Amino acid sequence: xxxxxxxxxxxxxxxxxxxxxxxxxxxxxxxxxxxxxxxxxxxxxxxxxxxxxxxxxxxxxxxxxxxxxxxxxxxxxxxxxxxxxxxxxxxxxxxxxxxxxx
Numbered sequence: 001x002x003x004x005x006x007x008x009x010x011x012x013x014x015x016x017x018x019x020x021x022x023x024x025x026x027x028x029x030x031x032x033x034x035x036x037x038x039x040x041x042x043x044x045x046x047x048x049x050x051x052x053x054x055x056x057x058x059x060x061x062x063x064x065x066x067x068x069x070x071x072x073x074x075x076x077x078x079x080x081x082x083x084x085x086x087x088x089x090x091x092x093x094x095x096x097x098x099x100x101x102x
Contacts, residue, residue, distance in 0.1 A: 013052045024054040 011018045011026035018026035025033065033053060036042040036082035 023056070025052065086101070 009024070010016075010021045011020050011029055012024040012028045013026070016029055018025060018028065021027045022030050029052075033042065033044075035048050037044055044053070044056075048055050
């Protein structure tokens with residue numbers, strides 16, 4: 001699976017003109033905005049409403065690492081003797097293994 005490089009634009013902050021890097025802002029403006037947000041002087045919503053920053057993109061496909069962590073946590077909670085649930089269907093893996101070995 002190859003990833004295509006996104007076309008870079010110009011920073012959305014007026015009078016900046018540098019190449020955009022993240023959420024429509026150049027690296028310097030993005031870092032400055034984050035410092036202002038962390039200090040409580042501004043909010044992310046303020047920058048988005050002004051049109052100087054793009055809203056946070058929602059991740060549609062979780063990373064493989066995130067999926068592996070989620071599955072490991074679910075398995076740890078479920079324990080080895082409980083049935084697994086895949087796409088809403090309960091599967092008793094131990095019963096399937098013992099039936100297959102008969």
